[in-house]
Amino acid sequence: MDKTVGINHSENLQKAGWRDYYEMTKPNVVLLLLLTALVGMCLSQPGWLPWQPLVAGLFGIGALSASAAVINHVMDRRIDAQMARTFNRPVPKGKVSPRQALTFALVLALLGYMVLEIWVNRLTALLTLASLVGYAAIYTLYLKRATPQNIVIGGLAGAAPPLLGWTAMTGEVHAHAMLLVLIIYTWTPPHFWALAIHREKDYARAKVPMLPVTHGVEYTKVSVLLYTVLLGIVCLLPYLVGMTGVIYLAGSSLLNAVFLYYALKLKYAPKENTAMQTFKFSIVHLMLLFLLLLLDHYFKFSL
Numbered sequence: 240m241d242k243t244v245g246i247n248h249s250e251n252l253q254k255a256g257w258r259d260y261y262e263m264t265k266p267n268v269v270l271l272l273l274l275t276a277l278v279g280m281c282l283s284q285p286g287w288l289p290w291q292p293l294v295a296g297l298f299g300i301g302a303l304s305a306s307a308a309v310i311n312h313v314m315d316r317r318i319d320a321q322m323a324r325t326f327n328r329p330v331p332k333g334k335v336s337p338r339q340a341l342t343f344a345l346v347l348a349l350l351g352y353m354v355l356e357i358w359v360n361r362l363t364a365l366l367t368l369a370s371l372v373g374y375a376a377i378y379t380l381y382l383k384r385a386t387p388q389n390i391v392i393g394g395l396a397g398a399a400p401p402l403l404g405w406t407a408m409t410g411e412v413h414a415h416a417m418l419l420v421l422i423i424y425t426w427t428p429p430h431f432w433a434l435a436i437h438r439e440k441d442y443a444r445a446k447v448p449m450l451p452v453t454h455g456v457e458y459t460k461v462s463v464l465l466y467t468v469l470l471g472i473v474c475l476l477p478y479l480v481g482m483t484g485v486i487y488l489a490g491s492s493l494l495n496a497v498f499l500y501y502a503l504k505l506k507y508a509p510k511e512n513t514a515m516q517t518f519k520f521s522i523v524h525l526m527l528l529f530l531l532l533l534l535d536h537y538f539k540f541s542l
């Protein structure tokens with residue numbers, strides 16, 4: 240059955256509540272982004288963090304990320320209306336008008352930017368704003384519709400938060416922060432393409448040129464596998480440059496072995512739900528990987 244309904248133009252058919260606004264901020268994604276920003280903050284220095292850049296930094300990065308997510312809901316409303324996964328979102332449903340959503344996004348962005356500028360530093364404010372533009376404008380408005388490499392290029396915006404956390408504490412870009420960015424950047428293709436394989440028909444119907452639509456599911460599975468191997472190598476770098484210790488090395492190797500198992504299964508012995516399982520595991524993988532970085536860091540300083 241075709242569950243998609245198209246945009247509901249009869250204004251406010253159902254009244255919008257705070258839950259609709261909350262949903263548009265992609266809260267689970269923003270929470271994980273904030274964990275990676277927090278890890279960037281913690282790894283930038285030994286011992287306890289100063290509370291002002293900690294609280295203001297997380298608030299500002301969170302508010303600008305949420306704003307980017309709301310803008311994505313507005314700009315993608317026509318695409319979202321055609322996909323089973325997204326047709327029920329507040330904007331395509333007509334619960335929140337594009338103008339209301341954009342006003343909400345503007346308030347979040349102004350608030351977030353001001354907090355970063357006043358209580359953190361200008362470098363962090365500008366880099367976070369650049370990430371918002373990278374995701375909400377460059378990825379959403381252009382790349383997503385233009386090329387199957389959309390998420391590879393656009394992934395840089397979502398990978399930025401560890402660097403944003405680091406600069407919030409130190410005011411400087413550091414090579415160790417760039418390694419954390421590189422990890423998320425390499426993680427993004429298997430994270431997203433696993434889901435895109437599962438939702439290939441959705442994307443085809445909405446005419447979004449995602450890799451499984453343009454190059455086929457088998458080609459995408461090979462790409463997931465290759466990026467997962469690359470991720471395993473990139474995850475070794477923090478240990479090899481002396482940034483982390485053996486706790487991280489052992490834990491991350493285990494996580495990457497499990498990710499590789501899913502990627503191999505997806506290519507060579509898939510069941511109906513393997514793609515979705517791989518996508519779900521990617522989220523657990525990134526969360527545990529960044530928690531491991533924290534554990535490893537504080538263990539080193541407690542010795």
Ligand code: HEM
Pocket residue numbers: 267268271272275324390391393394395397398423427430431434522525
């Ligand atoms: C260009 C980069 C990215 C793309 C295209 C992408 C794509 C997606 C998509 C389409 C979903 C929705 C799945 C659904 O609704 O069932 C999703 C979910 C998710 N993504 Fe990503 N993602 C990207 C980067 C990231 C980053 C950087 C993070 C965090 C560090 C992240 C964390 C998550 C989380 C936590 C979910 C689950 C959300 C939920 O269950 O509500 N993603 N991703």
Ligand SMILES: CC(C)=CCC/C(C)=C/CC/C(C)=C/COP(=O)(O)OP(=O)(O)O
Pocket residue numbers: 265268269272300303304305307308311315325367368370371374379396397399400
């Ligand atoms: C300031 C800053 C760090 C900004 C980055 C913000 C951000 C929310 C990044 C996450 C990337 C993401 C969820 C992409 C999916 O978009 P999609 O349109 O492909 O997925 P959808 O179909 O679920 O909307």
